[in-house]
Amino acid sequence: xxxDLAGKRALVTxxxxxxxxxxxxxxxxxxxxxxxxHQRESEAAESLRRELKETGGNHLxxxxxxxxxxxxxxxxDATGKHLGGLDIVxxxxxxxxxxxxxxxxxxxxxxxxxxNLTATHLVTQGALPLLGDRGSVVNVGSGAGVVGVPLRAHxxxxxxxxxxxxxxxxxxxxxxxxxxNLVTPGVTETDHAAGMPDHVRAMYTNRIPLGRLGxxxxxxNVVLFLASDVSSYVNGAxxxxxxxx
Ligand SMILES: NC(=O)c1ccc[n+]([C@@H]2O[C@H](COP(=O)([O-])OP(=O)(O)OC[C@H]3O[C@@H](n4cnc5c(N)ncnc54)[C@H](OP(=O)(O)O)[C@@H]3O)[C@@H](O)[C@H]2O)c1
Numbered sequence: 001x002x003x004d005l006a007g008k009r010a011l012v013t014x015x016x017x018x019x020x021x022x023x024x025x026x027x028x029x030x031x032x033x034x035x036x037x038h039q040r041e042s043e044a045a046e047s048l049r050r051e052l053k054e055t056g057g058n059h060l061x062x063x064x065x066x067x068x069x070x071x072x073x074x075x076x077d078a079t080g081k082h083l084g085g086l087d088i089v090x091x092x093x094x095x096x097x098x099x100x101x102x103x104x105x106x107x108x109x110x111x112x113x114x115x116n117l118t119a120t121h122l123v124t125q126g127a128l129p130l131l132g133d134r135g136s137v138v139n140v141g142s143g144a145g146v147v148g149v150p151l152r153a154h155x156x157x158x159x160x161x162x163x164x165x166x167x168x169x170x171x172x173x174x175x176x177x178x179x180x181n182l183v184t185p186g187v188t189e190t191d192h193a194a195g196m197p198d199h200v201r202a203m204y205t206n207r208i209p210l211g212r213l214g215x216x217x218x219x220x221n222v223v224l225f226l227a228s229d230v231s232s233y234v235n236g237a238x239x240x241x242x243x244x245x
Contacts, residue, residue, distance in 0.1 A: 186242020
């Protein structure tokens with residue numbers, strides 16, 4: 001889709017399923033060499049390895065628990081050894097659960113903040129020596145972080161935090177030639193959506209002007225645009241991909 005992505009090197013966190021998988025495959029099919037992290041070995045990880053292999057690049061799929069600082073350091077170390085540097089970082093990893101605020105435990109708060117927000121900070125900071133003086137960092141937020149959603153105070157706080165992190169880093173790292181942007185998906189057809197009760201799906205589709213949930217590839221397309229030099233003057237932006245909800 002974007003010719004300059006060929007031969008570039010990318011790290012995609014949480015890339016074995018959903019949006020991250022679509023990003024990893026989109027980049028690889030554009031000729032980018034990709035390192036993908038995930039949480040545990042699974043058929044999804046195996047099938048991704050097979051699909052990436054078909055693209056012919058120099059790819060690596062490895063486990064790295066986003067809540068474990070040492071595992072993220074090992075991921076960056078392995079990325080450096082495998083690719084020799086980075087041009088693109090996609091901080092996609094995220095997790096969610098739904099809990100009434102008065103029951104929200106510190107453990108759930110820490111888990112969701114660590115996965116969605118702290119991991120983005122640690123991966124971006126750790127990737128700086130690999131990025132050098134040029135690159136694109138794309139963070140994946142959520143519409144929840146813009147509007148707020150009940151039963152998801154921790155998730156919303158983490159995703160709103162990504163807006164601030166993105167804006168600050170765009171200003172601080174822009175001077176180094178590194179662009180930092182945010183993609184904000186709406187409700188997207190992933191494993192999570194597959195388990196959605198019919199009445200909840202209907203509630204969303206009724207509220208989304210385009211009348212359907214998003215496809216992971218439709219989010220990935222915007223991530224690829226931001227990863228590519230085609231968006232060379234886009235920095236600190238937040239691209240909403242939500243069908244207009
Ligand atoms: N889906 C939506 O409707 C939606 C809407 C708005 C925003 N988003 C955001 O988009 C991003 C992707 O969401 P998704 O729905 O596509 O995700 P998903 O289908 O649930 O896939 C999650 C991915 O992240 C990995 N992962 C989860 N926890 C991890 C951890 N602790 N350490 C390492 N890897 C971990 C999973 O690996 P394993 O397979 O090994 O578990 C998998 O590759 C997230 O940041 C999410 O908040 C999603």
